[in-house]
Amino acid sequence: MSLDWQILEENRKKWFRKGLWRGVFFSIILAAVFLLFFNFNNFSSNFPHIARISINGIIYDNHKLVKTINDLSKNENVMSVFVNINSPGGTVVGSESLYVAINELSQIKPVISLMGEVATSGGYIVALASNYIFARQNTLTGSIGVIVEYNNFSKLSDKIGISTDSIKSGKIKGGQNPLSPFDPLVKINDQKIVNYSFNWFISLIKNNRNISPSIIDLVSDGRTLTGGMAMDLGLIDEIGSEKEALKYLEAKYPNMKGLKIIDIEIPSNNNFFFEEFFSGISPSNFNFISDLRNSLKLMSIAR
Secondary structure (H helix, E strand, O other): OHHHHHHHHHHHHHHHHHHHHHHHHHHHHHHHHHHHHHOHHHHHHHOOEEEEEEEEOOEOOOHHHHHHHHHHHHOOOEEEEEEEEEEOOEOHHHHHHHHHHHHHHHOOOOEEEEEEEEEEOHHHHHHHOOOEEEEOOOOEEEOOOOOOOOOOOHHHHHHHOOOOOOOOOOOOOOOOOOOOOOOHHHHHHHHHHHHHHHHHHHHHHHHHOOOOHHHHHHHOOOOEEEHHHHHHHOOOOEEOOHHHHHHHHHHHOHHHOOOEEEEOOOOOOOOHHHHHHHHHOOOOOOOHHHHHHHHHHHHOOOO
């Protein structure tokens, strides 16, 4: 009986060792497949293709995204770039950084913007950087302008008896206090900021779209437009989707006919508030709350 038990125990160990090595082997295979799937873009540069990137949601200063765009300009096998835009806008700096990167790319290879459900304000700025703009008939676009918003709780603070005191180096340091009556000096300063950024926005339209000053004056009130309305005004080039974009590209550049479209993974920055926002605020800053308030206010400046 003891001999049978020893044989069974030895067989069990043998199968365990085989199972362990099988598990390790299959784990390596699965890991390789996983890496191959998620890093497919690294292999896509081995043949000529059209790169496709998507810009979705609120636009902010994403250095990783800008680097990805810059890398596309250096990849000799990227023959053209499609930029899918579905964004209501975002910060002025974020919109500017994307505009600069895509505009530089468009000087090297054809860049076509395809507007989705919405491409307003900063989303439209991104589209202006491309060589050609498509939109759906009912895409929401336009909203050309800059905005700074305040929350004013001064009447509420009077009723419940709360206030904030501050020691600061200048009268408008820290901007508008939401618990105090509106400060006209802050308004004058912020209006100058809005005007400066707005003039920059308008200059992009003048430089990239061949439209009359009267139309620019018409749409510069911040109105939202459909894709069809935008086309009638010359703000975009054509109504269509990726299918029409491919036809346009192949007609203008016959050597690009039949090229495969490769999606480029956009690096996300999930720690945006910590990496991009709080990194600029020192823990020793005595005006932390007002800086926080003003930074959040400026986040919506290009909305």
